[in-house]
Amino acid sequence: MLGKGLLQGLAVTAKNLVGSYHDPARYVTQEYPEVQPKLPEAYRNFPFLVSETADDPMGTLRCVACQICEKECPPQCIYIEKSKDKKPDATGKAQIYPAVFAIDTAVCMSCQICVEVCPFDAIKMDQEFAIAATDRFGGLLLNREQLAKPNAYYHQIHPTEAAEVDERLAAERRAAEEKARLAAAAKAAAPKPAVPAAAAAAAPGAARPAPAGSTAPAASAPVDPVPPPAPRPPSP
Amino acid sequence: MMLPDPAATGLARVRKIEGAALGLRTPAFAPEEGAGDLLEVSLGPHHPSTHGVFRMDVVLDGERIVRLKPVFGYLHRNHEKLGEGTSYLGSMPYTDRLDYLNSMTNNWAYALAVEKLAGIPVTERAEYVRVILAELSRLLNHTCLAGFLMQDCGCSGTPLMYAFREREKILDLFESLSGSRMMCNFQRFGGCRVDPSAEWLAATRTLVDGYGAFLDEFEALLSGNEIVMARTQGVGRLPAALAVNAGVTGPMLRASGVGHDLRKVDGYGVYPRFNFRVPIGRDGDVYDRYMVRMLEMRESISILDQALRGLPGGPILDPKAKQRGLRPKAGEAYGRIEGPKGEIGFFLVSDGTGNPTRYRVRAPSFVNLTILEDLCLGHSVADAVIILGSIDIVLGEVDR
Amino acid sequence: MESPEALRDRLLARFPGVSVELVPNGSPSGQVSLRISPAGLREVARFLRDDAALALDQCSNVTGLDSPDREVVETVKESQPGAPGGPPVVIERKQTRIEPGHLEVVYHLYSVARRHGPVILRARTGNRTDAVTLPSLTPVWRSCEFQEREVFDLYGVVFEGHPDLRRILMWDAFAGHPMRKDYVEPDDYEWEPTPHGEVLAKARRHYPSAAAPGAVQPSP
Numbered sequence: 101m102l103g104k105g106l107l108q109g110l111a112v113t114a115k116n117l118v119g120s121y122h123d124p125a126r127y128v129t130q131e132y133p134e135v136q137p138k139l140p141e142a143y144r145n146f147p148f149l150v151s152e153t154a155d156d157p158m159g160t161l162r163c164v165a166c167q168i169c170e171k172e173c174p175p176q177c178i179y180i181e182k183s184k185d186k187k188p189d190a191t192g193k194a195q196i197y198p199a200v201f202a203i204d205t206a207v208c209m210s211c212q213i214c215v216e217v218c219p220f221d222a223i224k225m226d227q228e229f230a231i232a233a234t235d236r237f238g239g240l241l242l243n244r245e246q247l248a249k250p251n252a253y254y255h256q257i258h259p260t261e262a263a264e265v266d267e268r269l270a271a272e273r274r275a276a277e278e279k280a281r282l283a284a285a286a287k288a289a290a291p292k293p294a295v296p297a298a299a300a301a302a303a304p305g306a307a308r309p310a311p312a313g314s315t316a317p318a319a320s321a322p323v324d325p326v327p328p329p330a331p332r333p334p335s336p
Numbered sequence: 337m338m339l340p341d342p343a344a345t346g347l348a349r350v351r352k353i354e355g356a357a358l359g360l361r362t363p364a365f366a367p368e369e370g371a372g373d374l375l376e377v378s379l380g381p382h383h384p385s386t387h388g389v390f391r392m393d394v395v396l397d398g399e400r401i402v403r404l405k406p407v408f409g410y411l412h413r414n415h416e417k418l419g420e421g422t423s424y425l426g427s428m429p430y431t432d433r434l435d436y437l438n439s440m441t442n443n444w445a446y447a448l449a450v451e452k453l454a455g456i457p458v459t460e461r462a463e464y465v466r467v468i469l470a471e472l473s474r475l476l477n478h479t480c481l482a483g484f485l486m487q488d489c490g491c492s493g494t495p496l497m498y499a500f501r502e503r504e505k506i507l508d509l510f511e512s513l514s515g516s517r518m519m520c521n522f523q524r525f526g527g528c529r530v531d532p533s534a535e536w537l538a539a540t541r542t543l544v545d546g547y548g549a550f551l552d553e554f555e556a557l558l559s560g561n562e563i564v565m566a567r568t569q570g571v572g573r574l575p576a577a578l579a580v581n582a583g584v585t586g587p588m589l590r591a592s593g594v595g596h597d598l599r600k601v602d603g604y605g606v607y608p609r610f611n612f613r614v615p616i617g618r619d620g621d622v623y624d625r626y627m628v629r630m631l632e633m634r635e636s637i638s639i640l641d642q643a644l645r646g647l648p649g650g651p652i653l654d655p656k657a658k659q660r661g662l663r664p665k666a667g668e669a670y671g672r673i674e675g676p677k678g679e680i681g682f683f684l685v686s687d688g689t690g691n692p693t694r695y696r697v698r699a700p701s702f703v704n705l706t707i708l709e710d711l712c713l714g715h716s717v718a719d720a721v722i723i724l725g726s727i728d729i730v731l732g733e734v735d736r
Numbered sequence: 737m738e739s740p741e742a743l744r745d746r747l748l749a750r751f752p753g754v755s756v757e758l759v760p761n762g763s764p765s766g767q768v769s770l771r772i773s774p775a776g777l778r779e780v781a782r783f784l785r786d787d788a789a790l791a792l793d794q795c796s797n798v799t800g801l802d803s804p805d806r807e808v809v810e811t812v813k814e815s816q817p818g819a820p821g822g823p824p825v826v827i828e829r830k831q832t833r834i835e836p837g838h839l840e841v842v843y844h845l846y847s848v849a850r851r852h853g854p855v856i857l858r859a860r861t862g863n864r865t866d867a868v869t870l871p872s873l874t875p876v877w878r879s880c881e882f883q884e885r886e887v888f889d890l891y892g893v894v895f896e897g898h899p900d901l902r903r904i905l906m907w908d909a910f911a912g913h914p915m916r917k918d919y920v921e922p923d924d925y926e927w928e929p930t931p932h933g934e935v936l937a938k939a940r941r942h943y944p945s946a947a948a949p950g951a952v953q954p955s956p
Contacts, residue, residue, distance in 0.1 A: 108557075210519070211432075454764065578878070670765075
């Protein structure tokens, strides 16, 4: 019958019209920004740098300026300058740190390749998406002070992933300390251990060689034996 | 031209309500019409019916099209050149931006080409997850296409909004798995990036179980609608022989009656393990192209059901499979899959370094556009709009 | 489907004047291709399409490739008369020679009817400057129409017998072929400095005040 299809279609639209007032499955509009979206845990947008503590972000950055992410970043939006000196990281090991770490979020495409290639779990994906700015460089080219966020924040946005990372890092630290302990024991057993040990102690970062049997520091515990260098002045 | 016997290859032919049998008449031009001057019109590039920045240079004789030249490239960013300057892993997120509705299948096609090039085996679980995501992507694409096509026909809003409501559910699944709604960057060489959790699989199961009901509703709205039939039946007929010769692939080729589906022909991944039919059309007109997609979605639901039930355990990604710093031996490989829009292929040439020396994308929308003029000749401008809509192009992929 | 070697032999027997060369492939994909001399390319293509056993009715993919001129350093030994009465002195001289490059087009052929493939055809131009003409395969497969236009646009291969050879992705007034390896992009269009790399170096040259690496610009 001609017109049957039309009537059938009208029935469908009528059902949907009525349903959009009563049926939650058909009531799909969200009133952003009054109602903020509920982001899934996996949601990613722009990277940030993980620091161990909130009160000294520059002193406890996990990043050791290895520049792997800079090389791998497909749109080349990361810029890193290595530090000239070393300073202890959160575990007390002397490390090079990024003197400059900048991400151009106007170029970044949030692909998270940097996160995947980072061997130090130092860069992770943020969930910040409302970052519109009127100033191309001041607002969108983020420096390391703007990028650093504490591990606690990481736990807040990606709890499952962050717990896994903490567990892995703690295990790595335990293994490293075990190795250091065995090495120290072997050295103690060796006839002439004095010279290299003294040289190692003289190195600025090796002030805290892991003593045998010491407990691993908790992943989020602040460990900062030397004062951090003065942070770069914040951007205008 | 020889074609495989439909009965032997598990094909399902489109069942079609003939508009003519209901007394509908598709308007056609009288042969004597249009003896006047020709008029050249530029349709686009900023026109909602062109699905992006796309232009058609149309020469009209009255209302009848006598010449049509597609003009594109407005979105050209030399994707292939970018691929030559980027590592194998680094190109993966760029493939998301080709056909930005179907980043999952783009990723898969690229991963498949690299796996062929470097000889990387894929884990069993990842193969199933890839099938699940590709079929979800197909549902998403075809649902959107039906909505857009109806928009082009003049049914403003309603079907498109219904389509987008369902699309949103699939995008939510993609987002909760990969972290991004559209730019998933999900496949890796030898597997997938993330292992789907039990909750995610349960959510997918809920969606798959409910999708048939949505399709019933959608088809009740559209498939038997007399206006849709009058508007689309007999418009833009594509003969099978021309379709094959012109490299047309995907639902568009099948609507012309050619049962060519790479999921069956190449049998890549674990598709041979699933039981599904390949829908084909009879006349190759716009209505058939719409119906073939509708039927394909039903088959996708069946594949999804089988894949979710058969999903094996085990690792999602072989930890030995190299991602960063992959340097395949010098050589070349062409890998292709059945994307929702047709055959999406990547041709990679390696010289043994970390970047491909040639990175070629065989984009289905681009090749399918070849016969746009042939389809539109003799039709009206309004028909050209729905013919373009039925080809299903995404300019991100056409222009690259 | 017959092996590439068998196909090559069959083509050689059928087209005596055409050179058909098997191009090996070092990748595990094992996709071996056939390099055909340009003069016979279209006849071979038509044969492959119409041959009942092959029935390669679909040309799926057309790719351009660029091999730029290569500088080859060779050591040349020359003997010169030495001191009077003495033996001749052999002088080694380094000589650089330019090995001319070429453009190449690759066609991936499949059979929809027989469900096999790919058969891969390649053809090379004489050089990259004035002998860049190859026969178009659009008369054999319509699917080549846009793809050959793209190769013409981005690589500069001229396809003889193409019905409508114009630029397709770049605009008509554009000069150059951007996919060629030696293409140098214009210094200053859509200047967008990233924090480092070539773009930044370029930006420094053009806008010395504007692009300090990493440093944040003072707000206006």
